[in-house]
Amino acid sequence: xxxxxxxxxxxxxxxxxxxxxxxxxxxxxxxxxxxxxxxxxxxxxxxxxxxxxxxxxxxxxxxxxxxxxxxxxxxxxxxxxxxxxxxxxxxxxxxxxxxxxxxxxxxxxxxxxxxxxxxxxxxxxxxxxxxxxxxxxxxxxxxxxxxxxxxxxxxxxxxxxxxxxxxxxxxxxxxxxxxxxxxxxxxxxxxxxxxxxxxxxxxxxxxxxxxxxxxxxxxxxxxxxxxxxxxxxxxxxxxxxxxxxxxxxxxxxxxxxxx
Amino acid sequence: xxxxxxxxxxxxxxxxxxxxxxxxxxxxxxxxxxxxxxxxxxxxxxxxxxxxxxxxxxxxxxxxxxxxxxxxxxxxxxxxxxxxxxxxxxxxxxxxxxxxxxxxxxxxxxxxxxxxxxxxxxxxxxxxxxxxxxxxxxxxxxxxxxxxxxxxxxxxxxxxxxxxxxxxxxxxxxxxxxxxxxxxxxxxxxxxxxxxxxxxxxxxxxxxxxxxxxxxxxxxxxxxxxxxxxxxxxxxxxxxxxxxxxxxxxxxxxxxxxxxxxxxxxxxxxxxxxxxxxxxxxxxxxxxxxxxxxxxxxxxxxxxxxxxxxxxxxxxxxxxxxxxxxxxxxxxxxxxxxxxxxxxxxxxxxxxxxxxxxxxxxxxxxxxxxxxxxxxxxxxxxxxxxxxxxxxxxxxxxxxxxxxxxxxxxxxxxxxxxxxxxxxxxxxxxxxxxxxxxxxxxxxxxxxxxxxxxxxxxxxxxxxxxxxxxxxxxxxxxxxxxxxxxxxxxxxxxxxxxxxxxxxxxxxxxxxxxxxxxxxxxxxxxxxxxxxxxxxxxxxxxxxxxxxxxxxxxxx
Numbered sequence: 001x002x003x004x005x006x007x008x009x010x011x012x013x014x015x016x017x018x019x020x021x022x023x024x025x026x027x028x029x030x031x032x033x034x035x036x037x038x039x040x041x042x043x044x045x046x047x048x049x050x051x052x053x054x055x056x057x058x059x060x061x062x063x064x065x066x067x068x069x070x071x072x073x074x075x076x077x078x079x080x081x082x083x084x085x086x087x088x089x090x091x092x093x094x095x096x097x098x099x100x101x102x103x104x105x106x107x108x109x110x111x112x113x114x115x116x117x118x119x120x121x122x123x124x125x126x127x128x129x130x131x132x133x134x135x136x137x138x139x140x141x142x143x144x145x146x147x148x149x150x151x152x153x154x155x156x157x158x159x160x161x162x163x164x165x166x167x168x169x170x171x172x173x174x175x176x177x178x179x180x181x182x183x184x185x186x187x188x189x190x191x192x193x194x195x196x197x198x199x200x201x202x203x204x205x206x207x208x209x210x211x212x213x214x215x216x217x218x219x220x221x222x223x224x225x226x227x228x229x230x231x232x233x234x235x236x237x238x239x240x241x242x243x244x245x246x247x248x249x250x251x252x253x254x255x256x257x258x259x
Numbered sequence: 260x261x262x263x264x265x266x267x268x269x270x271x272x273x274x275x276x277x278x279x280x281x282x283x284x285x286x287x288x289x290x291x292x293x294x295x296x297x298x299x300x301x302x303x304x305x306x307x308x309x310x311x312x313x314x315x316x317x318x319x320x321x322x323x324x325x326x327x328x329x330x331x332x333x334x335x336x337x338x339x340x341x342x343x344x345x346x347x348x349x350x351x352x353x354x355x356x357x358x359x360x361x362x363x364x365x366x367x368x369x370x371x372x373x374x375x376x377x378x379x380x381x382x383x384x385x386x387x388x389x390x391x392x393x394x395x396x397x398x399x400x401x402x403x404x405x406x407x408x409x410x411x412x413x414x415x416x417x418x419x420x421x422x423x424x425x426x427x428x429x430x431x432x433x434x435x436x437x438x439x440x441x442x443x444x445x446x447x448x449x450x451x452x453x454x455x456x457x458x459x460x461x462x463x464x465x466x467x468x469x470x471x472x473x474x475x476x477x478x479x480x481x482x483x484x485x486x487x488x489x490x491x492x493x494x495x496x497x498x499x500x501x502x503x504x505x506x507x508x509x510x511x512x513x514x515x516x517x518x519x520x521x522x523x524x525x526x527x528x529x530x531x532x533x534x535x536x537x538x539x540x541x542x543x544x545x546x547x548x549x550x551x552x553x554x555x556x557x558x559x560x561x562x563x564x565x566x567x568x569x570x571x572x573x574x575x576x577x578x579x580x581x582x583x584x585x586x587x588x589x590x591x592x593x594x595x596x597x598x599x600x601x602x603x604x605x606x607x608x609x610x611x612x613x614x615x616x617x618x619x620x621x622x623x624x625x626x627x628x629x630x631x632x633x634x635x636x637x638x639x640x641x642x643x644x645x646x647x648x649x650x651x652x653x654x655x656x657x658x659x660x661x662x663x664x665x666x667x668x669x670x671x672x673x674x675x676x677x678x679x680x681x682x683x684x685x686x687x688x689x690x691x692x693x694x695x696x697x698x699x700x701x702x703x704x705x706x707x708x709x710x711x712x713x714x715x716x717x718x719x720x721x722x723x724x725x726x727x728x729x730x731x732x733x734x735x736x737x738x739x740x741x742x743x744x745x746x747x748x749x750x751x752x753x754x755x756x757x758x759x760x761x762x763x764x765x766x767x768x769x770x771x772x773x774x775x776x777x778x779x780x781x782x783x784x785x786x787x788x789x790x791x792x793x794x795x796x797x798x799x800x801x802x803x804x805x806x807x808x809x810x811x812x813x814x815x
Contacts, residue, residue, distance in 0.1 A: 055615040124362055142370075146360035147747045152404070153356065157644075163608045164644040168659045168705065169627060189643050192691060197357045207314050208418060209345030209374035219369030219382050 003045035008126040009133045010228040012120035029246045035109035046120040064104040066177040071100035100250035129222040139212030270327035283483040295459040300479030301506040315344035344611040351420030353431040355411035389421035409440030426458045426664030432752045439791040466510045470529040506726035513794035537791030557584040576768040587745045589755040590764035593791030606637040638716040642698040654687040680704040694729025713744040756795035
């Protein structure tokens, strides 16, 4: 699956460029078409479980819908108040509706791009690529990697602490305030053990000769191949292409300080 | 004579927060090339601190003061550049979970090589070599979190071996492993020692298995002083009371032999093998001290065909058992076999997916949380998880406060429990500032203050030195005599043998044996090993004696 084999840094660069371009465009059709293209590409070029994909997509849908709704509800006074469309029984000025739709699709297209990156990129490769190509300090990069291993451990430990406190006689917290107080109590043992673990990991890393210095060799060389650049160009060309099509049909609009 | 690889001179170290107390005090010793040394001492005597001094982490990362010198290969440790010393000194630490920073086995081994700037084309071969040395070649591409504790420790060892150090330090490498994984790791090291020349410092609590390997022993005391440097046998012969006072573990076989009458001072066996060679000294069949079993008929907890499924994995499968009032039960089995899960189900911390648990004839679900806690106390593996207040006194008084008991009554009860647990003088300390052994006793204290009828403990002797273990077992034994039902998860077969009236063996989530320990020891070795268990020392010795008598009697 070619998306998985791309250089993570170039992939990230591509996504960033596309997001910037999308931010300059302000019509509903261009981001909508580009979102469709991104989703199709994700499934064609990546080995992805569609259930997982939908699950990740749901929160973005909620946000997009919220934006749609609030933009319509709190829109400026429209320039052409007579052009209205009927939306579930309400008359909404067409202009505000288009603005809202543009915003919502912008959110979704950015979400689709982010998911494309997240779901097809190996964390270790990404971090190694950051060190090798973007010259990120190994001290920070390997630190992040070690921390990444900690997350599931902390989750398990939180569950243990919670049951340990229950045995001591804490009941299930009912109100939000009680819950907050309980989490404050969990945080002390959790922090104590996390700090200890982090210290041990740091000691183990240093004992293996890790100094955080930039001179080191690499077991895995992350390469940049012509196909990475091809991906970058192809993605940008397709966004430009879509923009051209929507311009031809008279939909295209630059972002002009709306909202 | 071989050249000294390591030379420590007048080493003295203090931490910044305790500038008036020596952590290490005037340490002087030498280590020759290829030598194996055992470093022993009670918990908190500065063994790990010494390790950091040897691998160059201190003084670089030290908040405190250090005087004296450490020479490695004739060069002072402070003259090495940061990271350079890892070519000479490699350390395997205690906790298998926190020694790694990568996600897969090969990447982790590569990490060390990368730090040493090993060219990429040589790495693959070194990684394969290191993995084959520890018999882990099949796991080259595995994710680290899919490995067992024993495998993780072998990986940690492989990471260090790939870097080809002259001195290997093992800092309590088996403390978190079950007996079979421990044996395997020791065997791996023994094998390595035969194949390659390197010096080895082993820091351990659990001595069994290591004794055949070591040339010399260094003993540290509570003040961080090196008080013995020589063969362990001589140490036992000359300063035994001192060893006992410092809470230093002896090999189990030695411990056992020392308890016998008619001790032959000239020859004290340190290993089972030595005992076997000398077993005619100990002709009289060794008597069995396992407690008398009487089964109380009064049922307390009844579990009926329970199963527990987590993330589609069956952790506990169709388990049925009854627990009676006043029993002392040990739950044993391999790491990951479901011991902890079962104990949590028993305590009502987790609900079984199917099946029922009844306490005094009433289903566990029908018990209110507060009344259930009056019946069953549960001591977690890490005592810190259970601490909820800021002082030892408050910690014990906490559940009494919850019951709105009056202050006088609370005071009385807390004082008596603290006394039983030998924590009276520490009542104003913060629970986190206690030593490991004290923390453990405090966690037990909080669970017995309400006179609970049943106490469930998850590996309570884990990582403790002899003295704390003995104090804890004494405490539990007292409770047991007063009628408390004790259910204890443990890896320590000696404890099972000496204290338990009943032992439950868990394998892959099922109960495979539920009997008196003596019955369990009658199982053949293959069966026990399949369950990741071993015979207690006493039974092993009996077996040796029996074999000898058979051998003698068949002679014409």
